[in-house]
Amino acid sequence: MAYDEGLARRIRETLKGKRNVREVSMFGGLTFMLNDRMCCGVAKDDLMVRVLPEKYESLLERPHARVMDFTGRPLAGFLFVGPKGYRSDERLKFWMDQAIECASSSPARKKGKRP
DSSP states (O other): OOOOHHHHHHHHHHHTTOSSEEEEEETTEEEEEETTEEEEEEETTEEEEEOOGGGHHHHHTSTTEEEOOSSSSOOTTEEEEOHHHHSSHHHHHHHHHHHHHHHTSSOOOOTTOOO
């Protein structure tokens, strides 16, 4: 499954300078890990963002945001944002700030350890 390479480049630019960033092929797209935690990604032409649990419902109400569900069941803490929701640099920055905040909210995991 292909994903929007242009969006991936914009995400890379936003994450430039952050430590402990890596890219992983996942969900048929591309996922960006920050401190070994899923942060954001690209699936087809959608932006995937992981958000803090306490912000999930209010962010879901924003234009062009929707529940992330690959299997018919929502993936807790993750949203899809359609292209109009990240088209401008300002809108992409808003969503990236949410994802970075979530991924940075707890320390990096030690190798081989899962919470």
